[in-house]
Amino acid sequence: MKVPFLVIGGGLSGLAAAIRFARFNPEVLILEKHTRIGGLNSYFYRNNRIFETGLHAITNYAEAGDRKAPLNRLLRQLKFSRDHLDIHQQICSEIVFRGAERLLFSNDFQLITEQIATKFPHSSDGFGRLVTLLDSFDPFRIAPFRSARQFLADILPDRLLVDMLLCPLMFYGSSIEDDMDLSQFAIMFRSIFQEGMFRPGETIKILLDRLLDHYRNLGGSIRTGAEVREILHDGRKVHGVVLTSGETIDCGVVLSTIGLDETLALLHRPPLSGDTIRLGFVETIYQLQASRCPALPADRTIIFFNNADSFHYRRPDQPVDFSSGVICLPMNFAGLGATSKEVRSTHLASYDQWQARAADRRAYASLKVQTAERSRMVLEDIVGDFGQAIVFQDTFTPLTIERYTAKKEGAIYGNPQKIKDGDLGYDNLFLAGTDQGFLGIVGSMLSGVSMVNQHILNKF
């Protein structure tokens, strides 16, 4: 059997790529290593209910009529109904730098513009100039790395504002320490501040199921529990893959969404990015009992915070850096009739530090508990007490994330080095997903779509 188009990885970029191809030719096969699809945005069952693994919010909110918006382009390219998203917009989010300043933002860009005009009057004109510059900037043009931090510092006289603008964008998508590529910054500034955030009414599972149904209705195939061990090639030409089960599948074109180094390993090639630092994270979910629920803010959806004197986005020397992070209150999206309450926290973490404790299961387990406790205390300083209402909590370490998503070192934003054109130097093997450089649910799906458009459709 020969499969004309093979997609490695059943995350959102792989699903989108496969759907895009299947619209014109149903002979597509997705191979997913795990038993469940979704990659970074999946789900699991504990304590008799479903939990989402990664979702805080989906960025790139757009009104239905805005044809050029990334969200609507994506839906058009997949022929996937907007109704399937069941959009609930964020209420309001905030950037909080303790003892320094706070900035509100929402899906109305006017809000943050006014906040900056009031709180950073010296940078107000600069912020206007920044928006104008970004409007005419093409972030998809392939260009060498350019420091977003330097770019901002040249325009905005307030160093604090530079850090406050970078903080949410870094936490939601930077794979490099203390900076971002300007193109990445431009994409994320638009997707988070100018477009905004939303989430589906139910869980990510419903969205994944609907995408999978759509894919299957187009005639596409998927195999879960199918891990690729090797990509077979003859020089620049790939002709098949071998699964860990020993089975060989012949194929025409391959799109890998599993990461750059992870893909090179299947080709028996060394990683491109030798000893570069990958950024790991810990995430804790606190499930709260609604009846005992304390007065958590009802008008904050996501809070990005920094409690340190200066903001650092880098791998900590300790297992976890509690001085900054993200708080998500998933019930605070408009129109959600949420019956259960949840608080989620994210902090930067060190894969090596967690790895060093992994051999001693009790020490590792106890560090997870301590992490959840410590993170809760940091959060309670910001949103108020909720400890007494917790009925269940679970913490994902960089090791957990690596195990379930196969992202090397649990680095959710992948390799610091991106292959923006998806070209790995083969005639019929291309890269999409996190290491191609588009991030977030909409971004990663557009990555899959655009790599299929650029390299595969009508090319073979």
Added chain:
Amino acid sequence: MTREDIKALILEIIHDIDDEADFDNLQPDQPLRDQLDLDSMDFLDIVMELRKRHQLQIPESDYPRLATLNSCADYLEPLLQDA
């Protein structure tokens, strides 16, 4: 297929991409992309639908020849004469 059939086919494909596309004031000698607000990703859908429905493989170098409704008819008429 006649020229008129081909034009109807192209409009049907575009309607499939965007069911709100407005064909009332469409000028057959003006670029489709500007008039209907199609981007390059949408345009690829036209090429791929022609391939799917009529097994036509249109090389990328010929894409400019699909710019207007009239040029589509010029280009596709000999290719679809037996369709």
